Amino acid sequence: MGVITEVAAGVLLRGDPAAPEFLLAQRPPGKPYAGYWEFPGGKVEAGETAHAALQRELQEELGIGVEQAWPWVCCEFSYPHATVRLRFFRVNAWRGEAAAIEHSGLVWLPTGQAASVAPILPANGPILRALALPPVYALTNASENGIEGELERLGKALRDGLRLIQVRDKTLPVNVRLDFARRVMQLAEAHPAARILVNDDLQLATAVAAHGIHLSSAQLWRIQEKPQFPLVAASCHDADELAQAARLQLDFAVLGPVLPTPSHPQAAGIGWQRFAQLGGRSPLPLYALGGMQPELLAEACSHGAHGIAMLRGWH
Numbered sequence: 001m002g003v004i005t006e007v008a009a010g011v012l013l014r015g016d017p018a019a020p021e022f023l024l025a026q027r028p029p030g031k032p033y034a035g036y037w038e039f040p041g042g043k044v045e046a047g048e049t050a051h052a053a054l055q056r057e058l059q060e061e062l063g064i065g066v067e068q069a070w071p072w073v074c075c076e077f078s079y080p081h082a083t084v085r086l087r088f089f090r091v092n093a094w095r096g097e098a099a100a101i102e103h104s105g106l107v108w109l110p111t112g113q114a115a116s117v118a119p120i121l122p123a124n125g126p127i128l129r130a131l132a133l134p135p136v137y138a139l140t141n142a143s144e145n146g147i148e149g150e151l152e153r154l155g156k157a158l159r160d161g162l163r164l165i166q167v168r169d170k171t172l173p174v175n176v177r178l179d180f181a182r183r184v185m186q187l188a189e190a191h192p193a194a195r196i197l198v199n200d201d202l203q204l205a206t207a208v209a210a211h212g213i214h215l216s217s218a219q220l221w222r223i224q225e226k227p228q229f230p231l232v233a234a235s236c237h238d239a240d241e242l243a244q245a246a247r248l249q250l251d252f253a254v255l256g257p258v259l260p261t262p263s264h265p266q267a268a269g270i271g272w273q274r275f276a277q278l279g280g281r282s283p284l285p286l287y288a289l290g291g292m293q294p295e296l297l298a299e300a301c302s303h304g305a306h307g308i309a310m311l312r313g314w315h
Contacts, residue, residue, distance in 0.1 A: 009041035065095035075283035077123035135307035257290025
């Protein structure tokens with residue numbers, strides 16, 4: 001592959017945390033891909049961390065001082081002129097007003113919608129899709145709460161803004177799980193932005209017209225290509241599984257367990273530092289799983305997570 005140029009890029013986010021706007025900047029004349037839109041940032045200099053490079057570049061390019069930047073995804077891309085490793089940070093707080101100091105223009109765009117500017121730098125396409133993912137991924141727990149109790153919990157959570165749900169409950173009888181999944185899909189119909197994934201059962205996901213499939217770590221190794229669903233995710237526990245999920249170009253992954261859980265209180269989990277190490281070069285957005293509660297969302301994101309996945313804490 002040759003020499004890889006390390007690049008730090010900033011995804012500036014403002015407004016409603018559940019549906020923020022993000023900033024794109026237009027490359028000026030005289031640079032490769034002039035006129036293309038990109039996330040601002042630049043090359044990491046020798047002896048510089050990616051975070052330090054981000055702070056310097058955003059000061060030079062936009063005239064802002066970064067106050068909070070969370071590591072996010074990392075992807076490699078080969079252009080005709082260079083191969084780059086892009087380390088993206090979600091920038092949630094800064095000093096000053098962003099200005100087009102080294103770009104031809106700036107634009108704020110809503111997440112979850114098609115970009116209204118073009119062309120966009122090729123490496124940034126997957127980033128736009130990842131930005132559309134919500135911060136909380138809820139796993140159903142009808143086995144513990146009962147079918148009716150879980151449907152009531154889901155209905156309230158959807159009304160309160162929950163938008164990403166996995167129909168888990170793999171121990172339910174086949175016909176009961178099918179009926180439960182259908183009723184979850186019916187609940188979601190009132191919330192057009194909601195997305196429902198089925199855990200590890202392609203046939204069930206197809207039968208209920210789910211928006212996606214969530215692969216177990218075992219199934220991750222059994223398939224040769226990404227299943228044909230709008231959203232495909234996987235459960236991962238180590239670097240090899242994360243790499244396999246990336247090779248299949250899945251939409252996101254769940255990594256854990258991070259902390260002890262009610263069902264396995266004696267298991268320590270991988271911890272936040274290991275989570276950050278494993279996710280540090282993942283091109284996929286990652287949800288932290290295991291012992292998660294809503295109040296841990298910022299902690300998870302500060303260690304590189306896109307959000308948190310919860311079985312019990314999302315109601």
